[in-house]
Structures are given as C-alpha cells and as structure tokens.
Amino acid sequence: MEHMPPLPESLRHFVDWVAAYGMNAPGMVLAIAMRVPAAGGIKPVTGWVRSEASMPAGFRLTPARQAVLDAVSEEQPHTVTELSERSGASAAVIRGLAQAGLLEERMIDRPSVQKRPDPDYHPPILSPNQAAVAEALVHSVQAQRFEVTLLEGVTGSGKTEVYFEAVAACLREGKQVLVLLPEIVLTAQWTSRFAARFGVEPAVWHSELGHKTRRETWCAVESGQTRVVVGARSALFLPFTDLGLVVVDEEHESTYKQEEGVLYHGRDMAIVRARMARAAIVLVSATPSMETLANVEQGRYRHEQLDARHGGAQLPEISLLDLREHGPERGLFLSPVLCDAIEKRLEAGEQAMLFLNRRGYAPLTLCRACGHRIQCPNCSAWMVEHRARRVFACHHCERVEPLKPVCPECGAEHSLVPIGPGIERIDEEVRARFPQAKLLSMASDTLTSPAAMAEAVGRIANNDVNLIIGTQIVAKGWHFPNLTLVGVVDSDLGLGGGDLRAAERTMQLLHQVAGRAGRGEKPGQVMLQSYVSDHPVMQALQHNDFQAFMEQEAAQRRPGFWPPYGRLAAVIVSAPKESHAEQLARHIALNAPEGEGIQVLGPAPAPLALLRGRYRFRLLLRTRRGIAVQPLLRRWLGDVKLSKEAKLEIDIDPVSFM
Numbered sequence: 001m002e003h004m005p006p007l008p009e010s011l012r013h014f015v016d017w018v019a020a021y022g023m024n025a026p027g028m029v030l031a032i033a034m035r036v037p038a039a040g041g042i043k044p045v046t047g048w049v050r051s052e053a054s055m056p057a058g059f060r061l062t063p064a065r066q067a068v069l070d071a072v073s074e075e076q077p078h079t080v081t082e083l084s085e086r087s088g089a090s091a092a093v094i095r096g097l098a099q100a101g102l103l104e105e106r107m108i109d110r111p112s113v114q115k116r117p118d119p120d121y122h123p124p125i126l127s128p129n130q131a132a133v134a135e136a137l138v139h140s141v142q143a144q145r146f147e148v149t150l151l152e153g154v155t156g157s158g159k160t161e162v163y164f165e166a167v168a169a170c171l172r173e174g175k176q177v178l179v180l181l182p183e184i185v186l187t188a189q190w191t192s193r194f195a196a197r198f199g200v201e202p203a204v205w206h207s208e209l210g211h212k213t214r215r216e217t218w219c220a221v222e223s224g225q226t227r228v229v230v231g232a233r234s235a236l237f238l239p240f241t242d243l244g245l246v247v248v249d250e251e252h253e254s255t256y257k258q259e260e261g262v263l264y265h266g267r268d269m270a271i272v273r274a275r276m277a278r279a280a281i282v283l284v285s286a287t288p289s290m291e292t293l294a295n296v297e298q299g300r301y302r303h304e305q306l307d308a309r310h311g312g313a314q315l316p317e318i319s320l321l322d323l324r325e326h327g328p329e330r331g332l333f334l335s336p337v338l339c340d341a342i343e344k345r346l347e348a349g350e351q352a353m354l355f356l357n358r359r360g361y362a363p364l365t366l367c368r369a370c371g372h373r374i375q376c377p378n379c380s381a382w383m384v385e386h387r388a389r390r391v392f393a394c395h396h397c398e399r400v401e402p403l404k405p406v407c408p409e410c411g412a413e414h415s416l417v418p419i420g421p422g423i424e425r426i427d428e429e430v431r432a433r434f435p436q437a438k439l440l441s442m443a444s445d446t447l448t449s450p451a452a453m454a455e456a457v458g459r460i461a462n463n464d465v466n467l468i469i470g471t472q473i474v475a476k477g478w479h480f481p482n483l484t485l486v487g488v489v490d491s492d493l494g495l496g497g498g499d500l501r502a503a504e505r506t507m508q509l510l511h512q513v514a515g516r517a518g519r520g521e522k523p524g525q526v527m528l529q530s531y532v533s534d535h536p537v538m539q540a541l542q543h544n545d546f547q548a549f550m551e552q553e554a555a556q557r558r559p560g561f562w563p564p565y566g567r568l569a570a571v572i573v574s575a576p577k578e579s580h581a582e583q584l585a586r587h588i589a590l591n592a593p594e595g596e597g598i599q600v601l602g603p604a605p606a607p608l609a610l611l612r613g614r615y616r617f618r619l620l621l622r623t624r625r626g627i628a629v630q631p632l633l634r635r636w637l638g639d640v641k642l643s644k645e646a647k648l649e650i651d652i653d654p655v656s657f658m
C-alpha cells in the first residue's frame with residue numbers, strides 16, 4: 001500500500017472550519033486538501049533514518065541487519081531501494097528493522113523543488129513612506145502572532161515592493177509564506193519580480209499545474225522545504241507546517257470567492273488560516289473592500305497607507321466622456337474624442353489600452369424581421385456571438401452553436417444583426433480606424449495559461465504592440481511604463497443588475513484599470529465613456545475620491561444592516577421543473593426563521609432564473625452582525641425533504657446574487 005502522510009493538524013482544523021462556516025459537506029472540503037496525495041500517492045518522497053530507540057530485548061542483530069544500520073543515516077532519509085543498494089540487505093530485512101522501531105520514517109527533502117529564497121539578495125531602496133510601512137509590516141511578522149494589516153496604496157505606489165519586506169522578515173524567522181493572487185495568469189509576472197528580489201522563483205500553486213509538480217510542491221510544503229508559495233485560493237489547503245505570513249494581494253477581488261462546489265471566500269478563509277497558524281496576514285489593495293474597511297474602522301485590523309506613486313510618477317488624469325454629447329458614429333462604439341486621443345498617443349510612440357469587460361463579438365443577436373433573440377435553451381441568457389470562433393456561446397453553460405445563416409424562428413435571410421459590442425467587435429473597429437497600429441487582444445478565453453499571458457506581457461513590455469484591447473484581465477496589477485492612455489469603452493456596464501455591490505465593484509474595477517496608465521515617466525490619461533456621467537461612481541472616479549464614495553456607500557448600507565453591517569446567506573432552490581422549484585421555495589419560506597434582527601427576503605425567481613436546465617428561486621436571509629447564521633440555517637433547513645431532482649444550495653456571505 002502506498003504511504004500517505006497524515007494532514008498536519010492545523011490543516012485538519014482549517015478543513016473543519018471551512019466546512020462548518022460555509023455549511024459545506026466536510027468530505028468535499030477534505031477532498032480539496034487531499035486531492036494531491038490521494039491521487040498520486042507520495043511513496044517516493046518518504047525514506048528512513050536511524051531512530052533513537054535502543055535495541056528491543058531479544059532482537060537478534062544479524063549481519064544483514066547490521067549492514068542496514070551501518071548504511072542508514074541519522075539525518076538524511078533514504079528510500080528502501082536506496083538502503084537495500086547500500087547495504088546489500090533485502091527489503092524484508094529493512095522492514096523488519098522498521099517494525100522493531102530502529103528505523104524512523106521521514107519525508108525526503110527534494111532539493112530540486114526549490115532553492116531557498118534569499119531575503120538579502122536584492123533589497124530595494126525604499127522611499128521614507130515605503131520604509132515606514134515596510135517596518136510596520138516587518139514588526140507584525142516578527143511578533144509571531146495573528147494580526148491583520150490592510151496595506152492600502154494608490155496604484156503604482158510599490159505595495160508589492162513593500163510587502164516583499166514582510167516576506168523577507170518571515171524568511172529570516174525561518175517560517176513559511178503564502179501569497180494569494182486573484183488570477184492565476186498573474187503568477188508569471190509576479191514570480192519574476194520575486195526572483196529579482198529573492199534570487200529564486202517561489203513555488204507556484206494553481207489548478208493548471210501538472211500532476212508531478214503538484215505532488216512535489218505539496219510534499220515540499222509539508223516537509224517545510226518550501227518557504228514561499230504563490231498561488232490561487234486553493235493554495236490555502238496546502239499542508240503548511242510553519243506558516244508565518246499570509247498575503248492576500250488585491251484583496252477586494254470578487255474572484256476570491258469560489259462559486260462552485262465548495263463555496264468559500266479565499267480572502268476570508270485566508271484570515272482564518274492565518275489565525276489558526278498564529279501568523280501575520282496582510283491584505284493588499286488600492287481599493288479595499290467595504291468589508292475590510294469596516295474592520296479597520298472597528299479597530300480589528302491595522303491600517304498602513306502608501307500615498308504616492310513610486311519615483312515621482314503622477315496618478316493619471318481621469319476625464320468623463322459623456323456619450324450623450326460625444327457619441328460615436330452609428331454602428332461604432334468609440335467616441336471621436338477617444339479616437340483622437342489614441343491617435344496622438346500612437347504618434348508619440350506611446351501605448352494605449354481599450355478596456356471592455358465583455359468577451360466575444362456581440363452580447364445579443366436579434367432578427368430584424370421578427371424580433372427573435374438568439375437565446376440559450378438551458379439558461380435565461382442570450383447566446384454571445386464569437387465571430388473568430390464562428391459560434392454562438394452561452395457564457396453560463398458550455399453550450400455552443402454554429403453561427404446561423406437564417407433566423408431560426410422566421411427563416412428570414414440576412415436578418416440577424418449583432419447588438420452591442422464585445423471586445424472582438426472593438427478589435428474590428430480599431431483595425432479599420434487605426435490600420436497602422438500594432439494590436440493585441442487580451443481576454444480570459446484567449447489567454448488562458450500563465451505562459452500565454454507572460455508572452456503577451458513580454459510583447460507589451462518590448463513595445464512590440466502599441467494598442468491593447470482587453471477584458472478585465474488587463475485591469476490587474478500590470479506595470480507597463482510606456483502605457484499612457486486608457487479608454488474604457490462602456491463604464492456603465494457593471495452598474496446594471498443592481499446587486500448590493502454593483503457600484504462598489506464598478507468603482508474598484510475602473511479605478512484599477514485606470515491605474516495602468518502613466519506608471520512610468522510620462523503622465524497618464526484615462527477616458528471613461530459613459531451615458532451616466534453624473535453617477536456617483538463616475539464622479540468619484542473623476543475626482544479620485546475613493547474615500548468619500550465608500551463613506552457614501554457605507555451610509556447607504558448601514559441602516560438596512562446590509563453587509564458589512566449585517567450578514568447575508570442566500571438559499572437557492574432549483575429543479576428541472578419550474579413549478580417544483582417554486583413550490584419547494586414557497587414551502588421553505590413558510591418556516592423561515594423569525595426574530596429580532598432576522599429577516600428573510602423572497603422567494604423570488606433568480607436573475608438567472610434558468611441555469612443549465614434548472615429553474616432557480618432565491619431566498620435571502622439577512623441578520624444583524626452579531627447573529628450567527630449557520631445555526632439558524634441548520635434549524636430552518638435541516639429537515640427539508642428534497643425530491644431526487646430538487647437541489648438546495650446555501651451560500652454564506654454571497655458575492656454573486658445571480
């Protein structure tokens with residue numbers, strides 16, 4: 001049988017906690033932590049050393065046994081095969097010695113996995129503000145206890161550089177570091193920055209890794225050999241034994257929430273993980289979440305701030321382009337004002353970027369003859385035309401259909417027209433308008449691997465491209481010194497649908513994308529195309545007044561006990577038949593918990609009323625902050641009888657309200 005090491009106790013506690021908090025099945029959470037050892041077995045990485053036990057009474061020291069004891073080391077573990085080669089004894093003899101307690105099993109360090117990062121390899125010269133903040137973080141690490149710090153700093157202020165000092169401090173303490181990033185495609189740029197600072201690459205952890213790498217990394221973390229891991233949220237389930245620091249970069253990102261299978265919020269669970277390990281944790285953002293700001297306000301988190309861009313770079317100038325006044329020509333999406341600005345940048349040898357958070361060519365296809373809209377039969381969503389791939393695709397399930405020559409409803413020819421733009425359509429417009437530009441399109445469905453992303457980033461850094469078109473992937477922490485203009489094609493896109501955090505999220509995303517402009521010596525400019533330029537989000541962006549905006553948001557959420565001033569749990573009921581789902585939801589609502597500070601909203605059809613062939617109804621439990629929702633939910637839903645087809649999902653602290 002293959003040997004499998006027990007999970008470290010701290011990891012087992014963490015698994016239990018994630019299961020209990022999120023009301024997830026414990027087995028499913030455990031499966032995340034066990035996926036690697038269970039799948040591959042890890043026999044090759046354990047070996048044997050001489051134990052401290054003395055010879056048991058009556059144990060006969062045969063020459064073969066003696067040979068093994070001579071061959072075995074007290075420190076460096078050897079596998080059975082190796083020992084057998086060195087001593088000439090059989091595997092049975094070696095096992096006999098192990099059974100007698102004379103050999104002890106140990107993990108074998110794999111020097112190939114990771115050389116140790118050197119905290120003194122190439123430290124930066126910090127500005128006084130950076131140095132003061134770095135020192136505070138270093139103290140927090142040296143205190144060797146649980147403490148949360150929000151590291152807030154404008155885009156390009158050197159937050160990464162500064163938290164690297166906390167990483168260095170943790171390395172000097174001889175402890176392990178975990179850094180979480182919101183998207184795996186960001187790891188390539190991050191690891192090379194890390195290597196420049198610490199002399200070696202860190203270990204990387206995400207779902208795209210090959211099996212062998214996963215296994216080696218898992219073992220190297222468990223044995224303590226690996227000091228620094230950078231990865232996606234699932235890295236929280238690695239078997240760290242001596243964690244001293246956790247960093248959550250871009251802590252406000254909603255991608256930290258896992259929305260399928262085991263539901264958990266990577267940032268929140270990182271805090272739990274750090275608390276269990278008595279480790280310091282740093283949450284990093286230019287636009288912190290309302291949740292984190294509330295914790296700062298209540299004195300639970302420390303707050304450190306970097307208030308200027310590094311090296312004298314200025315924050316970009318942000319202007320609103322009101323499309324009611326400066327609208328594009330019919331059938332186009334870029335205002336002439338924006339086009340002129342792009343032209344100037346290209347002529348000056350600088351780079352410009354267009355941002356539109358929508359994949360594909362057009363989000364809706366309409367028949368001009370009968371008004372039919374091409375819709376997904378499994379979801380309440382339109383099919384999105386992807387012209388390059390020549391398909392309609394549903395962005396909510398896997399369904400793809402070939403493009404249609406005639407309207408599927410009325411049979412009219414040449415009557416289907418695309419409505420609205422996706423980035424492929426902007427790409428087309430830009431090609432026609434700027435035929436001389438060196439274009440690069442970046443979307444999460446075309447750049448899927450960190451390697452592909454690294455290649456694209458390299459082309460931008462080398463100035464092989466001068467006009468970049470991208471979805472939210474381009475908004476992230478990139479540093480392109482020659483990029484001086486950012487144009488947002490549709491700033492209003494995220495405000496529709498109106499969920500709790502629509503305004504907050506739009507603000508964060510647009511601030512982040514704006515922050516890509518003017519990071520080098522040349523000043524940057526940002527143009528936001530909008531039909532609602534007087535909206536508070538647009539005003540806050542234009543005046544760079546994030547704080548006032550968040551205070552306003554807080555004032556709106558506080559009285560109704562909306563998060564973070566109250567708590568939410570969503571209950572989603574679904575079934576293949578609409579009437580079944582609805583009946584069940586109504587039945588559940590009858591027994592809804594009541595009491596001071598407790599309220600249940602719904603049931604109502606979900607905004608995505610049909611998803612993957614299932615009809616969905618939502619209920620929302622809202623409570624005051626001090627009330628634990630899990631016991632309420634357990635009492636409420638514990639004995640609901642579900643038919644085979646019906647499903648009930650619980651989403652604690654929901655991020656998506658779809």
Ligand SMILES: Nc1ncnc2c1ncn2[C@@H]1O[C@H](COP(=O)(O)OP(=O)(O)OP(=O)(O)O)[C@@H](O)[C@H]1O
Pocket residue numbers: 124125126127130153154155156157158159160161162285286310476477478479515
């Ligand atoms: N003290 C320093 N010495 C040298 N270079 C620095 C220093 N501080 C920052 N930089 C450089 O300035 C650039 C911006 O820094 P960094 O990426 O750390 O900022 P950030 O605050 O994380 O930005 P964002 O929030 O936009 O991702 C990087 O190229 C970084 O190497």
Ligand SMILES: [Zn+2]
Pocket residue numbers: 376377378379381394395396397398399612
């Ligand atoms: Zn679908």
